[in-house]
Amino acid sequence: MKFSENWLRSFVNPPHSSDELAHVLTMAGIEVESIESVAATFDKVVVAEVLSVEKHPTADRLNVCNVKIGKAAEDILQIVCGASNVSTGVKVPCALTGANLPGYRIKKTKLRGIDSAGMLCSAKELGISEAADGLLLLPDDAPVGTDFRGYYGLDDRIFTLKLTPNRADCLGVLGVAREVAAITAAKLHNSLAINAIPGEINDTLDVQVMASEACPLYCGRIIRGINLEASVIPLWITQRLERGGIRSINPVVDITNYVLLETGQPMHAFNLEKITGTIQVRFALLHESIELLNGSQIDLNPEILLIADEHRPLALAGIMGGLDSGVTQGTTDIFLESAFFSPNVISGKSFQLGFSSDSAYRFERGVDFAATRAALERVTYLIQTICGGQAGPVTEVKHKLPQRSAVNVRINRIKRVLGINVDKQQVNDYFKRLGFDFSVKEDIFNVKPPSYRFDLAIEEDFIEELARIYGYDHIPTHFPHASMAMLPASETEHSSMELKQLLVARDYQEVINYAFVDADWELDFVNNSTPVTLKNPIANQMSVMRSTLLGGLISNLQFNLNRKQTRVRLFETGCCFVRNGESECKQIERIAGLSYGDVVSEQWGVPARNVDFYDVKADVEVLCRGGRTIYFKKFLHPALHPGKSAQICIEDRSIGWLGELHPRWQKKYGLQKNTMLFEISLESLISKSLSIVKEISKFPPVRRDIAIIVESDISVYSLLACLLAEKSAIVSDISLFDIYRGKGMENTKKSLAFRVLLQDTEKTLMDEEIDFAVANLVEVLKNKFGATLRN
Numbered sequence: 001m002k003f004s005e006n007w008l009r010s011f012v013n014p015p016h017s018s019d020e021l022a023h024v025l026t027m028a029g030i031e032v033e034s035i036e037s038v039a040a041t042f043d044k045v046v047v048a049e050v051l052s053v054e055k056h057p058t059a060d061r062l063n064v065c066n067v068k069i070g071k072a073a074e075d076i077l078q079i080v081c082g083a084s085n086v087s088t089g090v091k092v093p094c095a096l097t098g099a100n101l102p103g104y105r106i107k108k109t110k111l112r113g114i115d116s117a118g119m120l121c122s123a124k125e126l127g128i129s130e131a132a133d134g135l136l137l138l139p140d141d142a143p144v145g146t147d148f149r150g151y152y153g154l155d156d157r158i159f160t161l162k163l164t165p166n167r168a169d170c171l172g173v174l175g176v177a178r179e180v181a182a183i184t185a186a187k188l189h190n191s192l193a194i195n196a197i198p199g200e201i202n203d204t205l206d207v208q209v210m211a212s213e214a215c216p217l218y219c220g221r222i223i224r225g226i227n228l229e230a231s232v233i234p235l236w237i238t239q240r241l242e243r244g245g246i247r248s249i250n251p252v253v254d255i256t257n258y259v260l261l262e263t264g265q266p267m268h269a270f271n272l273e274k275i276t277g278t279i280q281v282r283f284a285l286l287h288e289s290i291e292l293l294n295g296s297q298i299d300l301n302p303e304i305l306l307i308a309d310e311h312r313p314l315a316l317a318g319i320m321g322g323l324d325s326g327v328t329q330g331t332t333d334i335f336l337e338s339a340f341f342s343p344n345v346i347s348g349k350s351f352q353l354g355f356s357s358d359s360a361y362r363f364e365r366g367v368d369f370a371a372t373r374a375a376l377e378r379v380t381y382l383i384q385t386i387c388g389g390q391a392g393p394v395t396e397v398k399h400k401l402p403q404r405s406a407v408n409v410r411i412n413r414i415k416r417v418l419g420i421n422v423d424k425q426q427v428n429d430y431f432k433r434l435g436f437d438f439s440v441k442e443d444i445f446n447v448k449p450p451s452y453r454f455d456l457a458i459e460e461d462f463i464e465e466l467a468r469i470y471g472y473d474h475i476p477t478h479f480p481h482a483s484m485a486m487l488p489a490s491e492t493e494h495s496s497m498e499l500k501q502l503l504v505a506r507d508y509q510e511v512i513n514y515a516f517v518d519a520d521w522e523l524d525f526v527n528n529s530t531p532v533t534l535k536n537p538i539a540n541q542m543s544v545m546r547s548t549l550l551g552g553l554i555s556n557l558q559f560n561l562n563r564k565q566t567r568v569r570l571f572e573t574g575c576c577f578v579r580n581g582e583s584e585c586k587q588i589e590r591i592a593g594l595s596y597g598d599v600v601s602e603q604w605g606v607p608a609r610n611v612d613f614y615d616v617k618a619d620v621e622v623l624c625r626g627g628r629t630i631y632f633k634k635f636l637h638p639a640l641h642p643g644k645s646a647q648i649c650i651e652d653r654s655i656g657w658l659g660e661l662h663p664r665w666q667k668k669y670g671l672q673k674n675t676m677l678f679e680i681s682l683e684s685l686i687s688k689s690l691s692i693v694k695e696i697s698k699f700p701p702v703r704r705d706i707a708i709i710v711e712s713d714i715s716v717y718s719l720l721a722c723l724l725a726e727k728s729a730i731v732s733d734i735s736l737f738d739i740y741r742g743k744g745m746e747n748t749k750k751s752l753a754f755r756v757l758l759q760d761t762e763k764t765l766m767d768e769e770i771d772f773a774v775a776n777l778v779e780v781l782k783n784k785f786g787a788t789l790r791n
Contacts, residue, residue: 001161003173003261004038004243006153011177014186018157021180025161028183028468030170033162038243039154040102040127047138047146048094048120051076053086059112065120069094070145080116085134092135093121093148102127128154139235153236158243166455168365172264175452182433182469197380199393205275205335210282212399214305215317217340218281219373219396222272223380224333226389228252233386246358252327252334255382257358264452265338265367265375266359268307268315272333274325277310279335281317288313291323298353305345307337318346318363319353336383338376340369340401343454368452369401404449409462411443417463420475430469436462493686496573499591499623506619508571508593513552515575516542521551524665527638532577532585545577545585549592549679550639554661554669557596561671567597573682590656592679593619596671613644613660616676620648620658624685631717632658639665639677648680656680701732701759704774707790708781712741712750719752719785726780728773730765733757751790 005018016024022032049068056062062082069075079094086092096118099106102125108117119125122132126148142151149155161170169175174190181188203222209215231251237258238248244261248254256267284300290313291297298316300306305317315321318341327334347364350356373396380391414422427445431438438447449456456462467475489495500510518541522528531544546552549572560568571593580586599611617632624630628650635647637657645659658678666675710719716736723734738753745751756777758770781787 001163001171001176002158002243002245003161003176004153004156004240005035005159006156007173007240007243008159008177008180011174011190012181012184012186012188014180014184016184022159024183025176025180027471027473028179029164030167030176030179031162032159034160036158036160038128038156038158039149039152042095042099042101042126042149044096044099044106045093045101045121045126045148046070046096047091047142047144047148047151049091049144050086050088050120053088056080056112056114062111064114067094067118067120068144069096069118075145077117078115079118079120080111080114081120081135083120083122083135085137086120090135091138091140091142091144093126093138093152095119095121095125101125126154128152139232153239156243165365168362168454169264169368169452171362171365172260172262174263178435182430182435185433194374194378195381197377197384197391200390201392203392204395206278207395207397208278208280208282209397209399210280211305211345214283214342214345215281215339216342216399216401217369217372217397219338219376219394220279221336221376221380221394222333222392223336223383223389224272224392226252226332226334226383226387228327228329228331228387231387250327250329251387252331252383255379255386256336258382259375259379260358260362263368263371263375263378264362265371266318266362267375267379268321268337268359269327270314270321270325270335270337271327271331272335273331275309275314275335276312279314279337280306280308280310281339282306282308284313290314290316292316292320293323293326294320294355295323296353296355303352304349305341316349316353317341319349319360320357334383336376336379338372338379340367340372366454368450370451402454404451405457406446406448407457407459407462409445409447409459411445413459414463414466417460418467418470418475419478420470422466422470426470427466430466433469434465491690492688494688496591496682496686499682499685500571500573502623503571503591503593503619506569506622508569508595508619511553511556511570511572513549513556513572513574514542515546515577517544517546517551518542519544521554522547524668525550525554525639530579532579546574547576547578548639549574549576549590550677553592553594553677554665554671554675557594557671557675558669561596567601568594569596570594589682590679591623591682591685593677595619595676596673610673611676612674613646613658613676616658616678617646620656620678620680623680624648624650624655625688628689629721631721633715633717635659638662648678650684653684655684695761697759697761699760699762699764701757702765702770704756704758704770705737705753706756706774706778706781707738707751707753708778708787709745709749709751709790710781710785710787712748714785716752719754719781722780722784723754723777726777728776730758730760730769731756731773731777732759734777 018035022035026032046069051066051068054064056064062080063086065079065081065086067077067079069077095101095106097106097108106119120135123129123136124132163170170179177188201224207218207220209218228251233251233254241248241254241258246257252269256269260266283302284304284306288300289298306313307315307317314325341363343364343366346360350360383389411424431447435450436447438445447462522531522544526548528547531547533544537543553570556570557568573591576588576590577585595611595616598608599615600606621630630650632646632648635645635657636642637645639662640659641662647654648656648658656679661675661677735755736752737755740751756774758765758773
C-alpha cells in the first residue's frame with residue numbers, strides 16, 4: 001500500500017514529523033516499510049510561460065524562447081531550448097540562473113552564440129521521472145512566477161505500508177487516516193463529498209444476483225453523456241495516483257482508481273453500449289471464456305464468479321474487467337459498479353489465474369460493505385465534476401451481509417492479558433478514538449466492531465486494540481521469575497544432541513531440510529512409487545512427504561559443489577513419513593549422513609585420498625556405541641552400489657544402512673566423485689548400557705593366533721559371535737586381523753586369522769590353561785563351521 005503523505009495529512013494532521021509518524025504507525029502494528037521523497041532536491045525553479053519561439057539562426061534543433069517568469073515587465077528571460085514540444089503559450093518549469101538541479105548547476109551561458117539565462121525543464125531533469133519525451137507541460141491555469149516545487153507538491157513523501165492480511169481496512173488512505181487519528185488522538189477531517197447524487201435521468205439496468213452468498217450487496221448506476229475527449233483530470237488526482245503506484249489511463253478509470261486508493265473500495269466502469277439486457281452476477285459456466293483488460297485470455301470454470309450480461313461474461317467479479325466492455329476514450333455512456341464480494345469467493349483466485357490485481361487484493365481480505373454505496377456516490381460526483389454527464393438512480397440489490405456481533409470486554413481480563421492497569425476511563429477513551437460502538441455496564445464493555453474491521457471477533461482482539469492505542473513501547477518489560485531445577489538425565493539413554501555432537505566431532509556439519517521433497521527423489525533413492533502426497537504443495541518440486549533423508553542431503557551436496565566446495569561432510573536428523581496402510585501413514589525419526597571428497601582436509605602431513613566405505617563405517621560404529629554389539633551384513637538398496645553397501649544391525653535387528661551411492665544416481669545428479677551415505681533409525685540409537693566397573697589385571701596378557709580356512713560365504717560376524725559365546729573366562733578379546741584369498745587357496749574358500757588375548761586377574765596363566773582354551777575355540781570352529789586349521 002503506497003500513498004502520498006500530503007494526501008494523508010489532508011484527512012488527519014498530527015504534530016509529528018514524517019519519521020515520527022512512521023514510528024508510531026509501526027509500533028501500532030501498521031508497519032511502514034519505506035519513506036521516499038517524490039522528487040530530488042532542487043531550488044530556484046518557477047512556473048514560466050513561453051511568450052514566443054523562434055528558430056536558432058545557426059542550429060536546426062534549437063529554439064530561442066522569450067519566457068515570462070513573473071508579473072513584472074522585466075521578468076522576461078531569453079532561453080535557448082532544444083525540446084521538441086516547446087511552443088508559444090505553454091507553461092513549463094523554468095530553472096533560473098543559479099538553480100541547483102540534480103547533478104548540475106544552472107549558469108548564464110551562450111549556446112551557439114545566443115545568450116541563454118536559464119533552462120526550461122523536463123520531468124527527468126527535475127528528478128521527478130526516470131524518462132521524459134520533452135518539457136514537462138503544466139496546466140493552463142498554473143500561476144506564472146510561483147515556486148514550482150510548492151506548486152507541484154514536491155515536498156511530499158511516499159509512505160509504503162507492509163500490512164498484515166487482517167488489516168484490509170488500511171488499504172485506503174481514509175482507513176490509514178482513521179488509524180493515525182486513533183493512535184495520535186488527532187482530529188480526523190473527513191472532507192469527502194459523499195452526498196447522495198439525485199437521479200437526473202430515469203435510465204437503469206436490471207441487476208440479477210444469482211449468487212447471493214458470493215455477492216450479498218451490489219450497487220450500480222448509469223451515467224450518460226460524459227465527454228472524455230474534452231476532460232482533463234486535475235493535477236492533484238494524477239499526482240496522488242502516480243504516488244500510489246497507479247498509472248493514468250483515462251478520466252473514468254482514473255477516478256475509479258482514485259476512489260479505490262482513497263476509500264479502499266474497488267469499483268469498475270462498463271461501457272454501456274457493450275452491455276446487452278440485464279446485469280447478472282453468477283458463477284461461470286463450462287466452456288465460457290473472457291479476454292481481460294491485461295490482455296489475458298481466460299478459460300473459465302464454475303468456481304469463478306462473473307459479472308455478465310444476457311449473452312456473455314463482462315468481468316471477473318472482484319478481480320478484473322473484460323477488455324471488450326471496458327471504457328475507452330470514445331465512450332459516452334457508462335454503467336458504474338460498486339459491490340461487496342465475499343472474501344471466500346475471491347480468495348485464491350489470483351493464484352489460480354496466475355496474476356493479481358488491486359481489486360482482488362482488497363476483496364480477498366475484506367472490504368467495508370457499509371461504504372459500498374457511498375463510494376459509488378463519490379465516484380459519481382467526481383465523474384460529473386470532471387467529465388460531465390447525467391446520472392441515473394442507483395440500483396441496489398442487497399442480501400444477507402456479514403454480521404458484526406458485539407463482544408464483552410472485561411476490565412479485569414484486560415489487566416490479566418496485558419499485565420498493566422488500564423482504568424475504565426482510558427478504555428472508554430480508546431474505544432471512542434477507534435470509532436467503536438459500545439455500552440458499559442459496571443466493569444464490562446459491550447463492544448460492536450465496525451463494518452470495516454473483519455479481524456475483530458473475540459475479547460482478546462479488542463484487548464489487542466487497546467494495547468495498540470496504549471502503545472506497545474509503553475508497556476513495561478517484566479522478566480519472568482521462576483524456580484529453576486535441573487532436569488533428570490537418564491544414564492541409559494543418549495539424547496539426540498549427544499548423537500549430533502558425536503558426528504560434529506567426526507567433522508560433519510548439520511543441515512536442516514524441508515520434509516516436502518520431489519517425487520523423483522522418492523522413486524530414485526528408495527524406489528517409493530506411492531509416497532505420501534500433499535494436497536496443496538507450495539511448489540512442484542515439493543509435492544510429497546519424504547520417506548528418507550537422502551534426497552535432501554544430495555541436494556545440499558549439489559549446492560555446495562556449485563559453490564566450489566570440494567570436501568563435504570553433512571548430517572541431518574528429521575522425521576520421515578511412510579504409508580501404514582492405504583490411508584494412514586506413520587512418522588519415523590532418522591539420522592543420516594553424507595561424506596564426499598577427501599577423507600581429511602588438504603594438508604602436508606597426510607596423503608590425499610577419497611573417503612571410502614570403511615571411513616563411513618567407522619563413523620557409524622562410533623555413532624552406534626553404547627555397549628551393544630553392532631554388525632554389518634550384505635544388503636541391496638535402490639540408492640546404493642550393489643557391491644559397496646551393507647545393512648546395519650544390532651542384536652539381530654536391522655537399524656539402517658550405509659554404502660556408496662549407485663553410479664546411476666551419481667551420474668544423474670552430476671557428482672564427480674564417489675559419495676558415501678548412511679541412514680539409521682534414531683530410536684535404535686537412544687538406548688545405551690550402563691558402564692560396569694571391571695578389575696584391571698596386573699598380570700601380563702598372552703596372545704595366540706588362530707588361522708583357519710572356511711567357506712567364502714561364511715561371514716566373519718557369525719564366526720566372531722560364536723567364538724565370543726563359547727570362549728572360556730580367561731579369554732579377554734578375540735578379533736580378526738587378516739583375510740586371504742588367492743594363490744594356494746580354493747576359489748570357494750578363504751583364510752581368516754584371529755588374534756586371541758588371554759589374561760587372568762588373579763594369577764599368571766600356565767601353558768596348559770592357554771592351550772586348552774585355544775583348542776576349545778578351534779574345536780568350536782571345526783564343529784559348527786567345518787573350519788580347518790591353516791598350515
